[in-house]
Amino acid sequence: MRKPARQAQTALNGREPSLLPELCSIEALFMLVVAAELLAVLLSVASQGLAALSWAHLGLVSALVLWITLASAAIICSARPLLERIPPLAAWLVVYVVILLCAGVFSALGQWLLKGIGRGFFDGWQVATHVLLTAIIAGMLLRYLYLLQRLRAQQQAELRARIQALQSRIEPHFLFNSMNSIASLIAVDPDLAERLVEDLADLFRAALSKTSKVSAERELALTRAYLRIEQLRLGERLRLSWDVATPPDDAELPHLLLQPLVENAIYHGIENSRTGGELAVKLRIEGGELALSVYNSIAESTQESRRAGNKLGLDNVRHRLQAFYGADAQLIIDARPESFCVNIRIVDVRQRPVLPREKKKA
Incomplete structure (x- = not known):
């Protein structure tokens, strides 16, 4: 299979x-x-x-x-x-x-x-x-x-072109939102905004990279950097729960798989709420099998925007998972009036062995 x-x-x-x-x-x-x-x-x-x-x-x-x-x-x-x-x-x-x-x-x-x-x-x-x-x-x-x-x-050439097209749709939106987050902090706390520019630089390097898959630890680090920016911008309105075990060294994930999910959760479920909301990220990798869930609460005033705004980003993630793993990956959405949860399960995220004649790109 x-x-x-x-x-x-x-x-x-x-x-x-x-x-x-x-x-x-x-x-x-x-x-x-x-x-x-x-x-x-x-x-x-x-x-x-x-x-x-x-x-x-x-x-x-x-x-x-x-x-x-x-x-x-x-x-x-x-x-x-x-x-x-x-x-x-x-x-x-x-x-x-x-x-x-x-x-x-x-x-x-x-x-x-x-x-x-x-x-x-x-x-x-x-x-x-x-x-x-x-x-x-x-x-x-x-x-x-x-x-x-x-x-x-x-078929492989067509698949490369398809993945690059899907990923290019994620990167501009991701970078635009990150820059807006830092811009909103400049007038309030210039020193803090300056420090966050370093996180944004890391996000730029990651988003502009042509790498299709990265280590799970690198993908988590990218998401943490993004959440640091959003946490300082939204303050107490963003109640973050991060339950992630240390991934194995040989675990790989598609580049920018997790970050678009937490971005959707913030911009379509939490940001428009006056009281904010909860964002919970859970990830487990055991025996090469990955179980990931991104949960966010939804206020009544943001339910319509969530229904209108989440579909494109989630379809993009679903298509990328299908291209990388085929039937070995599943994306399941649990949408309720008061919450929205994305569950991803991948059969094997372990790094494939590289033949001696092949060299990995740095």
Whole structure:
């Protein structure tokens, strides 16, 4: 279930997808073994017929196909960093030649083990037949994998563009509200406003960053900086409850996921109320699973503005969660006359391992 989310994360971290087949994972090797066995059965039935099928012949064909498949996969996987440095067409040609060489080598080796080449039993035509069959099958398979990788690269490019568009809709509104908050404090307490400019600088750097995912601790720090500004602007009208456990080091969240939620809670549920209201943030991450809730009370005078103003921001957050995690994330809204609560649950927010050939951007 999580495979699409992992592919989305790779795309959103700014790494261009490779058009070469990925054969280094356990899942890929398992599929190769299954495909090799099915191919061995097909070749055996085609050459002997189902009625005369010999288990010994099937075993020999199966062994040959498996050796060719696994050896080719091992060589391609080991040489992948080098192949990615040359033009894609040349890389695919090298992959094709490697598979044909493995077919020729293991076909000849099989004859040597079974009959002995030094005793005149070597059959060059049989080796050529095996290489030709491998060329046909490998050509069709590589063509399919190439088209599949091209389609995946196109989908990832579209996903990157979609996420950037959604995030760009959040940043201007977020920065505009932060600047207004500080501007309202300049006449009342210039020294305090000056100190808050440092928090705003951090918010600017975060909002203008092109990073799609950040550590959970960084996302929480950004939200705390924003809430410090709002707490000093609204004073006792903002009654803040912050119940957040220290997140694991490997936990990551989409950039600007939490801050828009608390911003909505303040501007649509608390700011317009003369008596203010309560804002409660709860976050737990256990075993990689995240449970987040943002609750705010609503006064009667602000209920209509809440209904009119929350939908766009929440839809934006929902779409981003879907793009990053697919079905592994849920956003549930609990809207009542006196309160509004957003609940988010993500199956796994742990940082994905990075391959040695990939480097994270600072």
